[in-house]
Amino acid sequence: MSINITKVKYYPELAEVAELADKIWHEFFVSILSGGQIDYMVEKFQSLNAMTEQIENQRYSYFAVREDGELIGYIGMKPEQDDRFFLSKLYLRSDKRGRGTASLMMKRVFEEAVKSGKNRVYLTVNKHNDHAVAVYKKIGFSIIDDVVTDIGSGYVMDDYIMEYTL
Numbered sequence: 599m600s601i602n603i604t605k606v607k608y609y610p611e612l613a614e615v616a617e618l619a620d621k622i623w624h625e626f627f628v629s630i631l632s633g634g635q636i637d638y639m640v641e642k643f644q645s646l647n648a649m650t651e652q653i654e655n656q657r658y659s660y661f662a663v664r665e666d667g668e669l670i671g672y673i674g675m676k677p678e679q680d681d682r683f684f685l686s687k688l689y690l691r692s693d694k695r696g697r698g699t700a701s702l703m704m705k706r707v708f709e710e711a712v713k714s715g716k717n718r719v720y721l722t723v724n725k726h727n728d729h730a731v732a733v734y735k736k737i738g739f740s741i742i743d744d745v746v747t748d749i750g751s752g753y754v755m756d757d758y759i760m761e762y763t764l
């Protein structure tokens with residue numbers, strides 16, 4: 599297998615990422631969140647409109663993860679105003695998990711953070727997402743805090759904040 603991770607630059611590719619995000623979120627989060635919350639969060643954070651706005655106004659970058667040309671995952675990230683880099687999204691298609699690809703994806707995140715002159719990478723992860731928490735710990739992240747975020751329409755995100763010092 600040949601994995602390539604490239605920055606998403608064009609509208610058709612971002613539309614492809616939005617389609618994959620919709621599939622992964624509805625497949626993965628059913629055991630953690632209600633269907634209504636998944637629909638709401640996909641529209642608010644991962645729809646084509648939402649990601650376009652993040653890229654244009656919030657300094658986000660999205661990266662496409664391809665295996666032999668096929669889109670199998672994506673990463674979202676952005677530099678903060680301080681010395682931190684925010685890993686916002688790290689997602690792989692279910693049939694492509696468990697092969698070490700997340701480590702390659704994280705390597706790319708760290709490279710982008712260094713390029714931006716940052717010293718720390720942080721992320722938020724749902725407290726019940728045991729696998730992701732274990733992967734992040736294995737890679738070297740530590741839980742530094744937890745936070746409950748009101749995202750509107752009666753929904754909240756109940757997350758750990760994890761951080762890695764570069």
Ligand SMILES: CC(C)(COP(=O)(O)OP(=O)(O)OC[C@H]1O[C@@H](n2cnc3c(N)ncnc32)[C@H](O)[C@@H]1OP(=O)(O)O)[C@@H](O)C(=O)NCCC(=O)NCCS
Pocket residue numbers: 626688689690691694695696697698699700701722723724727729730732733734736737
């Ligand atoms: C989170 C996600 C991207 C991780 O990808 P993955 O393919 O499952 O993880 P990998 O197989 O690449 O594992 C990464 C590293 O963690 C290690 N690891 C995996 N599971 C582990 C566990 N339960 N305990 C300890 N280490 C573990 C692997 O050995 C690997 O380390 P290595 O490269 O040094 O061998 C993927 O599971 C996913 O998309 N999940 C659904 C969406 C999600 O939860 N996204 C994150 C939201 S915050």
